[in-house]
Amino acid sequence: MKRLFSLITVLIATVILAAPAAAQTTGTNIPRVYDPEVCAGTGETGTLTDACQAMIEAFPRPTVIDIDQDRYTLSEYSFWKVGPDALPLFDGPGGNVVSEIPAGFNFVRAIDLSNENWLQIEDGHWVQRERATYVAPSIFNGVRLTNELEYPFAWILDLSRIFVSEYPGGPASTETGRWLHRYERVNIFDIAYDDEGWRWYMIGPNQWVKQTFVAKVQPVERPEGVSGRWVAVDLYEQTLVAYENDTPVYATLIASGLPNFSTNEGIFEVWARLPRDRMAGATGAPDAYALQSVPWVMYFDGGISLHGTYWHDYFGYRRSHGCVNLSISDARWLFEWFLDGKDYRDESVTNYVYVYSSGEYGVTATGL
Numbered sequence: 001m002k003r004l005f006s007l008i009t010v011l012i013a014t015v016i017l018a019a020p021a022a023a024q025t026t027g028t029n030i031p032r033v034y035d036p037e038v039c040a041g042t043g044e045t046g047t048l049t050d051a052c053q054a055m056i057e058a059f060p061r062p063t064v065i066d067i068d069q070d071r072y073t074l075s076e077y078s079f080w081k082v083g084p085d086a087l088p089l090f091d092g093p094g095g096n097v098v099s100e101i102p103a104g105f106n107f108v109r110a111i112d113l114s115n116e117n118w119l120q121i122e123d124g125h126w127v128q129r130e131r132a133t134y135v136a137p138s139i140f141n142g143v144r145l146t147n148e149l150e151y152p153f154a155w156i157l158d159l160s161r162i163f164v165s166e167y168p169g170g171p172a173s174t175e176t177g178r179w180l181h182r183y184e185r186v187n188i189f190d191i192a193y194d195d196e197g198w199r200w201y202m203i204g205p206n207q208w209v210k211q212t213f214v215a216k217v218q219p220v221e222r223p224e225g226v227s228g229r230w231v232a233v234d235l236y237e238q239t240l241v242a243y244e245n246d247t248p249v250y251a252t253l254i255a256s257g258l259p260n261f262s263t264n265e266g267i268f269e270v271w272a273r274l275p276r277d278r279m280a281g282a283t284g285a286p287d288a289y290a291l292q293s294v295p296w297v298m299y300f301d302g303g304i305s306l307h308g309t310y311w312h313d314y315f316g317y318r319r320s321h322g323c324v325n326l327s328i329s330d331a332r333w334l335f336e337w338f339l340d341g342k343d344y345r346d347e348s349v350t351n352y353v354y355v356y357s358s359g360e361y362g363v364t365a366t367g368l
Helices: 002-018 050-058 071-076 328-339
Strands: 064-066 078-082 087-090 097-101 105-112 118-121 126-128 132-135 143-145 153-156 185-187 190-193 199-204 207-210 214-217 229-234 239-244 247-253 266-269 272-281 289-301 304-308 324-326 352-356
Touching: 071 328, 105 132, 185 199, 214 239, 229 328, 239 328, 247 328, 266 289, 272 328, 289 328, 289 352, 304 328, 324 328
Parallel strands: 105 289, 229 352, 304 324
Antiparallel strands: 064 143, 078 105, 078 132, 087 097, 087 126, 105 118, 118 126, 143 247, 153 185, 153 214, 190 199, 199 207, 229 239, 239 247, 266 352, 272 289, 289 304
């Protein structure tokens, strides 16, 4: 009898642990399936129905799965900003000047930190530590998708931590009790438009945010001729979605080319992959740059690539010279997922990169 009682107890506990969070809540009106359509029209009426309130309470955040951080690269690599002035390179601590890094946007990877006044960088040269500033890479990462993007969700981009609004087009309001957290993931329960044509998203009970403060993740149709494992880069939303044929499996934020260095739209194939590479360009020009040990590089449009980025944490905003910047953890996940266990030098692996824009950057939704 005692053994039977123990077995029943284990079975009950297993069912409770396996049940969805919404299903564990008591009550007859608790939704068990995410369907934001029950909130449609809230922005027009200003009234939050009981069904909508229950949906928001049951699914306050997107149901997604965080990936593991690339702990090796984040902890073992030591990145330092040097410049913008030209930087002399020495053959040893206190030694002779043998070369220099030209003026520009420059970063190095230190491989020897044992000297308190000097850093040895990856090419073997030494630089004065007082001329360098340590850079902590972003720990942001994307997510694996669980619902095949049946409904879009969004990441908060805003850096100022403003409060959300009580209604579409309204001012930031402390009455909402909610302010925006950078990189917070939110569900979109309703969409409305203000007088200027900007989209507003309801991310909580009568909690509204303007589209310019978020990056929305949404599916796109697979282009003709594209198959297998591929990614779609949306320049308007600054997002990337990874697909297995027609199934979206992963999503994250990116940082694409600035206005004078726009990332080209089109369908491309990844033609080269490198676990790390040095990137430099425009030497002698005001926009010169030199970057050591850029991790997880996937070239797809000439010298333009998907790659890990340690020198900024502005994912969701345009930032690059044309490349698609990813966080280090995102870049590693994508690099390994593309290969699916194959060697990165295996030329038989074909992966596509579809770069498109779901809107016109800086233009209202109704003005498209």
